[in-house]
Amino acid sequence: MTKYLISFPSATMVIADADFAAVAEAAHEVMREAKAAGVYVFGGGINEDVAPVRVHADGSVTPETSRLDGGFCVLELPSRAEGEGWAARIAAACRTPQQLREFQYDPES
Numbered sequence: 001m002t003k004y005l006i007s008f009p010s011a012t013m014v015i016a017d018a019d020f021a022a023v024a025e026a027a028h029e030v031m032r033e034a035k036a037a038g039v040y041v042f043g044g045g046i047n048e049d050v051a052p053v054r055v056h057a058d059g060s061v062t063p064e065t066s067r068l069d070g071g072f073c074v075l076e077l078p079s080r081a082e083g084e085g086w087a088a089r090i091a092a093a094c095r096t097p098q099q100l101r102e103f104q105y106d107p108e109s
Contacts, residue, residue, distance in 0.1 A: 043073030
């Protein structure tokens with residue numbers, strides 16, 4: 001089975017405050033379904049209140065300038081088609097398009 005990253009950047013999720021609770025519940029329901037199906041690996045949202053840093057091989061730490069934000073989940077699925085199906089379900093729940101990326105298999109990971 002292959003692991004897929006399904007994600008969205010924060011800027012694409014434009015939800016009225018009045019709708020936020022319903023969107024959150026719909027997204028949580030899809031994650032509950034993924035867990036029940038046994039395909040859920042990990043998920044969450046990037047805490048945008050905490051500044052990212054880059055940690056170098058010598059242990060030094062510098063500010064990170066590239067942007068990574070939004071929400072994501074990792075699902076383990078038998079095919080890309082199933083990944084697209086789950087991404088569509090998440091897109092409907094979150095009311096925003098999702099990116100689908102496949103992790104390369106590494107037997108040492």
